[in-house]
Amino acid sequence: MTDRIWEYEGYRPAEERLRESLCTLGNGCFATRGALPECAADGTHYPGTYVAGCYNRLTSAVAGRRVENEDLVNLPNWLPLRFRLTGRQWLTPDTATVLAHRQVLRLEAGLLERRTRYGLGGGGTLTVRQQRLVHMADPHLAALRTEFTAEGFTGELEVEAALDGGVRNAGVPRYRDLDGRHLTHVHTGTAVPGTVWLRCRTRTSDIRVGMAARLTAEAPVTDLHEPPRAVQRLTLAVSPGRAATVDKTIALHTSRDPAISDPLQAAVDRVGAAPGFDELLESHLTAWDLLWRRAELEVPGEAGRILRLHLFHVLQTLSPHTADLDVGVPARGLHGEAYRGHVFWDELFVLPYLNLHFPEVSRALLLYRHRRLERARAAARAIGRRGALYPWQSGSDGREETQRLHLNPRSGRWLPDHTHLQRHVGSAVAYNVWQYCEAAGDAEFLHTKGAEMLLQIARFWADSARWDESLKRHRILGVMGPDEYHDAYPGAAWPGIDDNAYTNVTAAWVLTRALEALRALPEPRRRELAERTGLDAGELEQWEAVSRTLHVPFHDGVVSQFEGYGDLAELDWDGYRKRYDDLRRLDRILESEGDTVNRYKASKQADVLMLGYLFSPAELPSLFARLGHRLEEDTWRRTVDYYLGRTSHGSTLSGLVHGWILARARRAEAWAFCQEALRGDIADLQGGTTGEGVHLGAMAGTLDLVQRGLTGLETRAGALWLDPVPLPELSSSGYGFALRYQGHWGVRLRLEHALLEIAVPSSDRLPIDVRLPGRAVCVQPGETARLVLPG
Template identity: 80%
Template sequence: MTGLLWEYDGYDPAEERLRESLCTLGNGYFATRGVLPECAADAVHYPGTYAAGCYNRLASEIAGRRVENEDMVNLPNWLPLRFRPAGRDWLTPDTAPVTEHHQVLHLDPGVLERRTRYRLGADGALLVRQLRLVHMAEPHLAALRTDLTVEGRTAELDVEAALDGSVTNSGVARYRDLDGRHLTHVETGSAAAPGTVWLRCHTRTSDTAIGLASRLAADVPVSDGHDALRAVQHLRLSLEPGRTVTLDKTVALHTSHDPAISDPLRAALDHVADAPGFDELLTSHITAWEQLWRRAELDVPGDPGRILRLHLFHVLQTLSPHTADLDVGVPARGLHGEAYRGHVFWDELFVLPYLNLHLPEVSRALLHYRHRRLDAARHAAREAGLRGALYPWQSGSDGREETQELHLNPRSGRWLPDHSRLQRHVGSAVAYNVVQYCEASGDTDFLHAEGAEMLLEIARFWADSATYDEHLGRHRIRGVVGPDEYHDAYPGAPGPGLDDNAYTNVTAAWVLTRTLDLLRGLPEPRRRELIERTGLEEDELARWEEVSRTLHVPFHDGVISQFEGYGDLAELDWHGYRERYGDIRRLDRILEAEGDTVNRYKASKQADVLMLGYLFSPAELHSLFAWLGHRLDEDTWSATVDHYLHRTTHGSTLSGLVHGWILARARRTDAWGFVQEALRGDIADVQGGTTGEGIHLGAMAGTLDLVQRCLTGLETRDSELWLDPVPLPELSSYGFSLRYQGHWGVRLRLRHGQLEAAMPKASGPTPIDIRLPDRVVRVGPGEKVRMRLPD
């Protein structure tokens, strides 16, 4: 195996959860954390295997209330393989002397390698070498090769392999007061095929059936010894010094969500019986990864390029071509852990713009996830007394609101009301993703059908949410929470919610105008069908036009206000709090533990107003504000950026990304620090322990998109590629390929102030127009064009 490595040397219990997340292997269908196979769940390690879209709902008693939560289920653990000198304790790095430990994630082939040397008394050692894969070509297969070598003296070794159905969801400390026992009716047994055992179970309430089968290949007899929750295999090895014994464990996983099967266990048994040996599996797995890397080619030199490669690796493991066949959304923490319960938030806003230009079929499937839950969003709007579609802040299996009503402040130990479900701007994110996908892919079929229906219902919701204020002479959207999340109420107010969040109102105006434009341009037969299907009335369109022009955007002191009344809040003693606490990313928890509330202060958790500069180019943002009756000049925007830069704690990994993006386009000298924070967010675990609970998928994908769209100024509109590069000194040379409106393998490269664009001969039948600020360049199939950029 060759290619880029992500390596860890030495064993450090404090770092294990982080390593396990970053060494997760997956294929878009399921993923398994990078835990050592001999280690069980405890205070150090957390084995976890998660299938995309596999959820279960349980109720718990918390703070005197019955609370329901739906979780992405931790499935039976297929990894267990442990060993010990005969008659002695099982070896783990936590219980036995380790003289060498090395873990290597091979990014190009998608393989995890480990090498550990255990000391056996004064004169011996056991060397354990393992290769692991979760197959990228065969999404239901995984495999583990284990080489065992005794050094110094002969040894009798007991080995136990298992499928473990005793697992629970317990990987996030603050959720452990909640019921995490999602599996029931666990059964185990042995198959007729030699060396093969099986396990089946169901989820407790969603009744998803799960089947696993494991084939253990060894040169010695294997005996079975199952217990109630584990399918177990035993073998004894007589090892001579220097002689290596190899054990290959191949596993198949199916659930009742899978198409074209009658029974998950039968499918798993058939699949594992037909699976080739480890070497052949490894070859086909590497080939599948090679094909995937070609589709997502990204060439950035130096350490930033290495980190971006890791980010791309985890994005592709969570959302691979296999995802296109599934009914799943974008899990905010990947398939890497249990934080956020595996829910779908707005993170697709940061993920789909990247996927659109590489795996558009995956983007389409992720948007189908939203369309299939449109009826649930309509129901939520009706429950709120409004027309249209109200998408949930947190979504899971069926599209209902999954946001918890209570959350734990671990600093104070108190359970507090959670009002984050008032972040209704998630609907605008869905609409934005529909438009972005269709512009990049040219998929007018989707735009005119499912996309148009979603846009219409989201626009209808925003128009119905707006109330006219006679005093202001404008429409207002009241009682919401913005992306900031810190502010969920006015100081001393009896109830939650804020009025006229600027991000919410501006994006709502954008949705209304884009939807009106789309309806005007629809073919008449489709327009008629859509109007009949949705019951759209003509007077609604006139109202949409009016609301889109008159939504209130508050200002204070010459800058855009985060919400109405923001300018009246108190200033925080930033210096004092930083001196007292050091890390104040979670200022809300700090203040609540002190008996105070962040609602009193001009302090933001993450980018809110500035998100507008992330979504829209300067020209588009100025045009939007002009449509709303405001002049947004460069001085006002620059002052707004400064205002919030000094009042944001970056309590979300998305915040550094957004700030780096904005500054890269507006103030390059200040951008690199934020870009670095975005790049290092997970690998350095800057949020203080959160990465061990699952990677931050939106932030990882956002760093890829920062190179792809931000630094190049790339936009896909009017059937042209618009480019306006602004290279950072630290990222001035890079290249990538993309798939644009049916053209495969379009390559862009920037270096030394020169932009190179190339199309393969077989990329597509027509040329592409590339629009630069000062000219338009046409690139045809088989052509390469070099363009000198202005200084």
């Protein structure tokens, strides 16, 4: 296996769901799982096609209650293409003899290849070779080429291709008690000989879907209609030594697409105008080559190979085509149905990478949040607050999509879900606004939509803070932190915990940045914004006060995850490790035993330590100082050690954050956590979850670990700040990447041993100011700076 391909040898039914997710092909507008075209959805296989932002809402009866959920819709399956010898059963790996099977994902080409050799009995074999693409240049096209080669026999092969509208959302076992039939009004027809179409619509969101398929072969094609399927059949003559080829080209449109009238007519027109497979492949390869150039990454060894796979899936979910859409960052990509395709806070881990390569995509993802600002303000008003309250889970229109019940598969019980109390999403949105504007130099966005979001998020935090006379500090009560385990105090009658350190510190940061942004606005714009929002000097004084007095609890010489954390019981970690092989979902284990994780000092993932992920070692102490606390290096080191021993790492983000923090602290165990972050999806470390969709935040986060974490790269005050840390597993061989910074395209950074090289391509842009500890350099366009690092 090279660093440019991802390969699977042999057919293993138990691994199919994982392979299907990791072999998904997409272009930022839609994606299709890497399922075998001859296999229907069953316990082994799950074909799925998902369009970015295509949601539908259904109500189901669960545990005696009516529960409403919005899902990313599994759209009609365009893959079906099955085959058999005349008069015999259809050939699939589950029903026929498989002599050889190989699946190859070509990352540089965005191409999925498979080769299967079926044994037919009597010494005859049939080799099936397929190439599949979801077009990166034209985001509404996909194509499948199938070649059949006979050995040891001559005969006829029946081939059936279809567009299947009889699909449902059934890719996540714990959701199967919920209604998953999102499509209705499925109709099929023939456009011209050899081309069929399918149209349908979603049941409640009323999104119209049009799909058309063109089948090309050296045999006449017969069109049949077996609603909800549009079927095409042909008979091929096969003989030894000669491959018979069938090409299937499809077009997909929805009524959410710009610049079309009717999605069905648009699909029919597009597939009719599409060139043949070879020409489609050529333009597809060109588009991918341009993407790889903009996202150049040079990391040696196994780590580099996995990072390229991660980059591939990030680009397939969030490509330059995404910049034209009204979509957010789906936590599980466009690769499956876990989390119902919802948008959480994963953009916090994704945008810092995109900012320095595809800033136009970052801007579009922030516009998704801005368009839902009024919905966020309505959510704040609903709980008696001013400002904007962004939801923990978002979908089509920005309302809170977090389910009120969730299933514990271990106990079989449906339990209350309080994760909507994770109100720190607003801080993540504000952080992303600030980071994007610093990296892209987009003053126009900061002065307009960015300032509007910062203002309303800051207003929410200021209005949420309650003055505690005994503490002489402001407090934020009744929330949940990123940990996700603790949703209430032991024995409490209501959910929520108080003064989550991550929530309070990031709220103080938001208030500070909002004040800074307002001061930097041109005076006419500042006056306009103040008049539109009712902002006055008294409110700004309140923000200043709250930003300096939010309570941050401590216990035993460390930062407390929340007020009262130090009073919780210690968990018998060794005892539980002896009883259970995997403690990642410790909350489910304890609930199945009639206990609750709320009683214990145990975290699912980084919570307090997220502060060390967001803020540099120089910035974090200054944040605490503004709040009236001294965060000494020794205090932070003790805090890291304290939570490191009390975390179950039940999220793929946990290894990433811990690896980042430990690398910055120059700790030997950093690489073990980095490896866990790298292997999270490819090894399915969460136990079956990758088959339901990749973990996009963790994938993008590993890329950013190389880009910012190990280099100490920051974009602030109009300069690139660098403070590299040695990670022997990478530094010894060196690593490098290209980035886009404030209008400079293709700035290249490379680190090897103690040498840092920065190359700025020729342009008419201003030089780049580079700041390192104790010195500053100015790199002119067309120049390369080589700097020896201390130590």
